[in-house]
Amino acid sequence: MADLFADDPLPDDQVAGTAPLADRLRPKSLEEVVGQEHLTGPEGAIGRMVAAGKLSSMILWGPPGTGKTSIARLLADAVGLRFVSLSAVFSGVADLKKVFAEAKTAARAGQRTLLFVDEIHRFNRSQQDGFLPYVEDGTITLVGATTENPSFELNAALLSRAQVLILRRLDQSALATLLDRAERAAGEALQLDDDARAALVASADGDGRFLLNQAETLLDLKLKAPLDPAGLAALLQRRVAVYDKDREGHYNLISALHKSIRGSDPQAALYYLARMLVAGEEPLFVLRRLVRAAVEDVGLADPQALVQCLAAKDAYDFLGSPEGELAIVQACLYLATAPKSNAAYKAMGAAWRSARDTGSLMPPMNIVNASTRLMKDAGYGKGYEYDHDAEGGFSGANYWPNEMEPQAFYHPVDRGFEAKVRERIEWWDTKRKELRGDG
Incomplete structure (x- = not known):
């Protein structure tokens, strides 16, 4: 859902003019915004603030084309604030100082200011700190997008002084509604068959502004016959999925991939793998995460998982893209369908904690190396039992510091190969007690 509009006929001043269609279709009041009801409705954060006639500073966080700018403009109108807008991309310290000075002058005249800052995350830390005194003393109500x-x-x-409000991505129903509004504004229907219309909606990837721009292009062409999906694809370029390699989308998708593997859902894992690679993610980054999943989530339940991932890395290095991506797919599917165990991962954490807690305890003398005659005379290595010479290849000797009770860090699960490892450990534990007379 997103920045949509009421079903009433559009006013003439929205249909006329040469402004882009997306601008002409901007809502005229908050009541016309029908895609963000969780915020603008009577029970939403914005709806409650407007009803009370008092706004707090806020950060509008959401994908492109979901109505952040429209909502900010309408908020100022709804509560009678002076509206000032600037973009962090094109503004610097001098621009901010000018805005703050004008806001102080307006405040002395009894007029409060809503300052809308688009792309606010592009301001550096010190520039962001510059907002604080003016937000705190009420000179401005900050709305960042x-x-x-x-x-x-x-x-x-800055976050502690502002509410973070999350705008939702447009779904297919909302985007279809936008197309209806575009056709009413233009007074004509888009020349698309049903499949092409669905393809156009899908191509927007949740961005209403992009969809309206594409619709405007199609309307301006004055097509004589409806296009099918192939004809539409030949005419319009599909929108590239939103994916910044150093931003949140990058981490969201790699997290989804890893968790799908952990959850043994090969279909979902393959989907997120495709999302990343199609968007241009570095294959070696994906391979590194697959290796991590192999040792963290599969472990000794299937020791071949790690081998498969390293082989996929070698195959990709050898073949390159796109042929080598099939090796990445194979490794992903192997991990997702393998038996799972995080016993090694948990054992590592427990062992590391114990190592930090116990400091520098000396191993028992029987297993330390007597590398000099003096050390041998001092008892180093005395009483060591060579396990290969013991019956069954197992001596049952003590390997723990004398000041420390034996610990159990590793607990194999009863799945896959690790079930056999578990049987071995249980046998050794039982045999050790027998040899020590504890059984």
Whole structure:
């Protein structure tokens, strides 16, 4: 759902003019925004603030084309604030100082200012800090817009003084409604068959502004016959999926891939793998995560998982793209369908904690190396039992520091190869007790 409009006929001033269709179809009031009801409705954060006649500073976080700018403009109108807009891409310290000075002058005249900052995450940390005194003393009500996760991109001090409101991505129903509005504004229907219309909606990837721009292009062409999907694809370029390799989308998709593998869903894992590679992700980055999944989530339940991932890396290095991507697919599917165990991962954490807690305890004398005559005379290595010479190849000797009780860090699961490892460990534990007379 997103920045959509009421079903009433559009006013003439929205249909006329030479402005882009997306601008002509902007809503005229918050009531006309029908895609973000979780925010603008009576129970939503924005709806409650407008009803009370008082706005707090806020950060509007959402994908492109979901109505962030429209909502900011309408908020100012709804509560009678002076509206000032600037973009962090094109503005610097001098622009901010000018805006703050004008807002102070307006405040002395009894007029409060809503300052809308588009792409607010592009301001650096010190520039973001510059907003704080003016937000705190009420000189401005700040409304920032960002497509990036505010937790990563905005100062904690600024976030503590603003509500973060999340705008939703447009779904297919909302985008279809936008197309209906575009046709009413133009007074004519798009020359598309049903499949092509669905393809056009899908191509927008949730961005209403992009969809309206594509619709405007089609309307301007004055097509004589409806296009099918192939004809549409030949005419319009498909929108590239939103995916910044150093931003949140990058981490969201790699997390989804890893968790799908852990959850043994090969279909979902393959989908997220495709999402990343189609969007241009570095294959070696994906391979590194697959190796991590092999040792963290499969482990000794299937020792071949790690081998498969390293082989996929070698195959990709050898073949390159796109042929080598099939090896990545194979490794992904192997991991997703393998028996799962995080016993090694948990054992590592437990062992590391114990190592930190116990400091520098000396191993028992029987297993330390007597590399000099003096050390041998001092008892180093005395009483060591060579396991290969013991019956069954197992001596049952103590390998733990004398000041420390034996620990159990590794607990194999009863799945895959690790079930056999578990049987072995249980046999050794039982045999060790027998040899020590504890059984």
